[in-house]
Amino acid sequence: MLLDMSxxxxxxxxxxxxxxxxxxxxGVALGTGYPGTPSTExxxxxxxxxxxxxxxxxxxxxxxxxxxxxxxxARAMATMKHVGLNVAADPLFTAxxxxxxxxxxxxxxxxxxxxxxxxxxxxxxxxxxxxxxMLEPSDSQEAYDFALRAVEISERWRIPVLxxxxxxxxxxxxxxxPRPANPPPRTPFxxxxxxxxxxxxxxxxxxxxxLRQKLSEIQAWNETCPLNRVVAGNGSLGIITSGxxxxxxxxxxxxxxxxxxxxxxxxxxxxxxxxxxxxNRCLVIEEGDPYLADAIRAAGIKxxxxxxxxxxxxxxxxxxxxILAGDTSPEPSPIPGKPPQLCPGCSHRNVFEALHKLDCxxxxxxxxxxxxxxxxxxxxxxxxxxxxxxxxxxxxxxVLPPEQAxxxxxxxxxxxxxxxxxxxxxxxxxxxxxxxxxxxxxxNSTTAMTGHQEHPGTGRTLEHEPTGKVSFEELGRSLGLENxxxxxxxxxxxxxxxxxxxCLANNQLNLIIARRPCLLIAGKIKExxxxxxxxxxxxxxxxx
Amino acid sequence: xxxxxINIVTAGLGGQGVLKASDIVADxxxxxxxxxxxxxxxxxxxxxxxxxxxxxxxxxxxxxxxxSGVADYLVVIAPDQIEVxxxxxxxxxxxxxxxxxxxxxxxxxxxxxxxxxGVLSRxxxxxxxxxLEAIRAAFPDKLRAANVQAFALGRKAV
Numbered sequence: 001m002l003l004d005m006s007x008x009x010x011x012x013x014x015x016x017x018x019x020x021x022x023x024x025x026x027g028v029a030l031g032t033g034y035p036g037t038p039s040t041e042x043x044x045x046x047x048x049x050x051x052x053x054x055x056x057x058x059x060x061x062x063x064x065x066x067x068x069x070x071x072x073x074a075r076a077m078a079t080m081k082h083v084g085l086n087v088a089a090d091p092l093f094t095a096x097x098x099x100x101x102x103x104x105x106x107x108x109x110x111x112x113x114x115x116x117x118x119x120x121x122x123x124x125x126x127x128x129x130x131x132x133x134m135l136e137p138s139d140s141q142e143a144y145d146f147a148l149r150a151v152e153i154s155e156r157w158r159i160p161v162l163x164x165x166x167x168x169x170x171x172x173x174x175x176x177x178p179r180p181a182n183p184p185p186r187t188p189f190x191x192x193x194x195x196x197x198x199x200x201x202x203x204x205x206x207x208x209x210x211l212r213q214k215l216s217e218i219q220a221w222n223e224t225c226p227l228n229r230v231v232a233g234n235g236s237l238g239i240i241t242s243g244x245x246x247x248x249x250x251x252x253x254x255x256x257x258x259x260x261x262x263x264x265x266x267x268x269x270x271x272x273x274x275x276x277x278x279x280n281r282c283l284v285i286e287e288g289d290p291y292l293a294d295a296i297r298a299a300g301i302k303x304x305x306x307x308x309x310x311x312x313x314x315x316x317x318x319x320x321x322x323i324l325a326g327d328t329s330p331e332p333s334p335i336p337g338k339p340p341q342l343c344p345g346c347s348h349r350n351v352f353e354a355l356h357k358l359d360c361x362x363x364x365x366x367x368x369x370x371x372x373x374x375x376x377x378x379x380x381x382x383x384x385x386x387x388x389x390x391x392x393x394x395x396x397x398x399v400l401p402p403e404q405a406x407x408x409x410x411x412x413x414x415x416x417x418x419x420x421x422x423x424x425x426x427x428x429x430x431x432x433x434x435x436x437x438x439x440x441x442x443x444n445s446t447t448a449m450t451g452h453q454e455h456p457g458t459g460r461t462l463e464h465e466p467t468g469k470v471s472f473e474e475l476g477r478s479l480g481l482e483n484x485x486x487x488x489x490x491x492x493x494x495x496x497x498x499x500x501x502x503c504l505a506n507n508q509l510n511l512i513i514a515r516r517p518c519l520l521i522a523g524k525i526k527e528x529x530x531x532x533x534x535x536x537x538x539x540x541x542x543x544x
Numbered sequence: 545x546x547x548x549x550i551n552i553v554t555a556g557l558g559g560q561g562v563l564k565a566s567d568i569v570a571d572x573x574x575x576x577x578x579x580x581x582x583x584x585x586x587x588x589x590x591x592x593x594x595x596x597x598x599x600x601x602x603x604x605x606x607x608x609x610x611x612s613g614v615a616d617y618l619v620v621i622a623p624d625q626i627e628v629x630x631x632x633x634x635x636x637x638x639x640x641x642x643x644x645x646x647x648x649x650x651x652x653x654x655x656x657x658x659x660x661x662g663v664l665s666r667x668x669x670x671x672x673x674x675x676l677e678a679i680r681a682a683f684p685d686k687l688r689a690a691n692v693q694a695f696a697l698g699r700k701a702v
Contacts, residue, residue: 010574012570012574012580012582168583171583172581172582173567173582173583174580174608175580244607247606247607248606248607250606251606317607317611318611318612335627338557338592338594338624338628339594340592340593341592341593343592
């Protein structure tokens with residue numbers, strides 16, 4: 001059904017699935033990324049419908065691989081959640097300088113309201129800071145259309161394009177009419193372009209100027225391009241908006257004139273100026289930071305913006321009505337539901353029981369195990385970003401008085417360790433604290449929190465096929481660590497607790513791998529292994 | 545604005561099939577040629593916490609989220625989630641609570657979510673055949689019969 005391209009066909013897709021379908025129709029040669037809510041389903045769906053998709057160890061690597069694909073003249077897509085773009089920011093900023101030969105779409109899925117994130121950062125600022133065009137869809141149809149457009153813009157101006165989604169766009173299912181596909185991509189071919197792609201200062205100075213020239217051309221194009229449109233209203237109230245906020249605005253203010261911006265960097269300033277001049281009262285309504293309002297005011301256009309209280313959390317029809325009414329009274333707080341918790345029988349429970357009992361100071365990390373912060377364990381003292389458990393734990397160890405320092409443990413999941421923990425492990429070996437340290441990898445053999453994705457430590461690809469496998473214990477030993485332990489915390493909780501206690505007391509560097517597959521996925525892992533063995537047997541032929 | 549749009553909220557706990565039930569409702573409206581929007585939040589909800597999903601359908605739907613106090617129907621799978629979600633209903637809106645169906649009569653207890661859809665189906669203007677198509681499309685072969693049975697049970701229960 002998904003592959004049917006005729007105009008009469010309609011499909012009900014999430015924003016993530018719509019981006020995947022567009023990637024397929026656009027001839028994207030490779031999609032790569034790191035799992036992160038709400039972006040994860042893009043690559044899973046792309047793989048399911050026949051696209052080539054890979055999980056990378058982290059977003060930086062994903063974007064670099066995608067850049068290589070685009071240097072080779074093919075079309076590439078890198079997907080990540082908002083905080084993932086922080087990790088990938090290094091290649092992003094300079095990829096804007098080098099530009100691309102094929103197409104490079106960077107999908108950033110932001111999480112206003114923090115349904116499943118550690119912060120509420122608004123990645124529209126990245127488009128400005130890096131100097132890459134940005135498209136903001138408001139539903140699945142636009143997610144599909146804008147992804148196709150992003151490929152066109154990327155190829156036409158040879159520049160990476162940021163496709164900025166938000167949770168409600170990613171995870172809402174709405175009707176999509178697939179359109180005729182983009183012209184087919186060129187056959188990948190290496191054309192040398194040393195001055196264009198080798199960013200030594202002499203060449204980068206020229207590249208920076210080329211980038212600004214491209215952006216100025218794109219801005220001129222954006223003034224009249226169909227990505228931005230006006231919904232005519234009665235002329236007294238005008239609203240400038242983008243993304244999901246557009247939908248809430250249409251429902252809350254059906255009589256208003258609306259300028260719906262699809263391409264929000266570089267902004268179509270003259271179009272905005274003309275719109276604002278044509279209405280009595282012009283208001284900017286946007287989810288997150290006052291990105292549009294600040295930019296529009298900086299261009300000397302008089303607009304009202306929403307009160308500060310509405311920059312926090314998601315917008316909704318009710319909140320837009322309050323904004324329109326100038327209502328800044330306290331909002332009713334939602335009735336609290338049941339919070340999530342570690343599954344009954346999860347081996348993380350045994351670990352956090354031990355950490356709690358030994359009164360450890362726990363530098364935590366991002367994953368299911370972050371739930372160890374909640375009662376009854378309350379055994380986590382910090383959680384900042386992917387991999388921070390190790391650096392933060394080491395920092396605490398360096399300066400705390402010895403009796404406190406000896407209680408510090410860095411707790412990190414397997415996928416998170418691959419993502420950003422390996423450099424932390426190297427730091428521990430290179431700059432050991434006086435009291436030693438304990439790194440505890442909670443290895444449940446999957447990226448559990450985001451829905452059980454594979455990673456380099458599982459030895460299986462995105463499609464659950466066998467591939468190279470990173471061994472954490474071998475990695476630790478190769479760095480010269482002598483105290484490397486593998487333990488199943490559920491098999492013998494008492495033994496695990498004693499191991500942890502010994503490590504805390506020994507003043508040395510310790511790597512403990514608490515290994516037990518996530519119970520939600522243990523059965524599936526056995527299936528993957530059985531399938532892999534069968535393929536292997538078939539390839540070798542039946543024994544005579 | 546949003547004239548004739550029907551708003552349905554499905555709520556329960558992670559693992560109860562809240563999203564699956566909501567998917568089926570959206571699919572029924574979609575198969576009937578209507579504009580449909582369905583909104584749900586994944587992520588932390590997978591660990592046994594509160595989950596809810598909104599479905600809105602009609603001639604043209606804007607926001608994917610059902611505004612508080614506007615739901616025409618509230619389908620709740622977990623008894624302790626009724627009070628958490630009751631504010632979603634409009635005055636005169638209908639609560640379909642878990643006691644609407646006797647779980648002992650189900651072939652497969654996991655199909656309780658679909659049984660409650662059977663109850664809901666009596667109040668919506670879609671042919672039974674479309675519901676059955678959507679249910680069959682939503683499950684693998686081995687789970688179809690149990691879910692069709694659950695749906696029939698709920699539809700009769702009204």
